[in-house]
Amino acid sequence: MADVLTHVLVGYVIGMLLSFRVERIGPAHVTLVMLGALSPDVVKIQHVVPDGAVAALLGVPFAWGPVHTLVGSALVIGLIALVVAPANRLLAVALLAVGALSHHVLDVLLVTPTGEAYAVFWPLLEYRPPAGDLYLSSDRWPAVVAGCCALVVWLIDRRRDEPAGAPARE
Helix, strand or coil, X not given: XXXXXHXXXXXXXXXXXXXXXXXXXXXXXXXXXXXXXXXXXXXXXXXCCCHHHHHHHHCCCCCCHHHHCHHHHHHHHHHHHCCCCHHHHHHHHHHHHHHHHHHHHHHHCECXXXXXXXXXXXXXXXXXXXXXXXECXXXXXXXXXXXXXXXXXXXXXXXXXXCCCCCCXX
């Protein structure tokens, strides 16, 4: 998987680009895209609360792994949406889904030993799409590229907010 920073920065870039095009989307909405980009990584809770501990507690077989699929992301997004006011829920779910989708796209682009990505569509399909073989999960350059893109988008946003003829900010 691409590291957490890369996912957050890509979510920021996508959220900001959406805010440039859609007037209704503001800074809080950009944060929702960033949160959505992190939502598939809820699976990392398994490092703190192992599958076996949850299975023993619930008394049924349990695994965290399926959370890192499209269906798992939809469930996490649904849970997050419960804390959003009903009037804003549809937009929040859409922005969270955009972020989660960006996460899965980045993860499918990884180099894998088998040449196949993970079963993104599980439990609907067992199909494993071909891996993009673009980068290793240990590579740092995706975070650098995402950081540079985020910086450019941030600078464009600052430039857009300045009134015409106003002195430059210090």
